[in-house]
Amino acid sequence: MAAGLPALMLLLLTGLTAVNAVSTKAACLDTAREAALAASRGEPGVTAGSRSAPSGAEVTIVVEGGRVRATVRAPVRVLGGRLPAVSVVGVAVAVAEPGLPEPQP
Template sequence: MPSERRQPPGAGRPDGDAGYTTAEAAVALPALVLVSAMLLWAVLVGSAQVRCVDAAREAARAAARGDPAAAALGQAAAPQGASVSVSAAGDRVRAEVSALSGGPGGLLSFRVSATAVAEREPGEPGARP
């Protein structure tokens, strides 16, 4: 009895699925790149928001201590190109930070902002006795 070699399943038949993997990859790859870019954009916007919150908190705390450079301290902690304003009303100070979080190529720019309020430290002008 001659020995017969077993062939893998599907061997000897024409492959009807040839090229489908390449076509599926060609369709899926741009979608994956787009999703990755959008996720990166979301992380950058979130990072800018956190930096605005930190900058507003820093400026409000400095103003509550009576530091005349409170806005400059907030500007140093804020994202590039952010606007920082510090105002006082009675025994409270308020710091507002606003910045434009640019997207890839300047597209999808998103404005982020944060506000922090602090009570003046005892002994500072305007503080409650």
């Protein structure tokens, strides 16, 4: 029983970290989608993405021809704060809207 409690705590912390990583990944994907769509319409994509990005996230927009790729990278703390953070990434691609201004990063 005494050896089982630390193992149970470790399993609990690992599970909570996994749930946090999955929810941060979902937030990154949503933010990347918003940023790519905004940039494809000619609006500043980084500004649009930064509004809903998870804390500590980095939003990057790349315009390649008629496509806009938005990448959102955010750190997730592992098992409290003693270990280094894991980085999760969300990527979305959108086609530039015809008849609108050039896509903006």
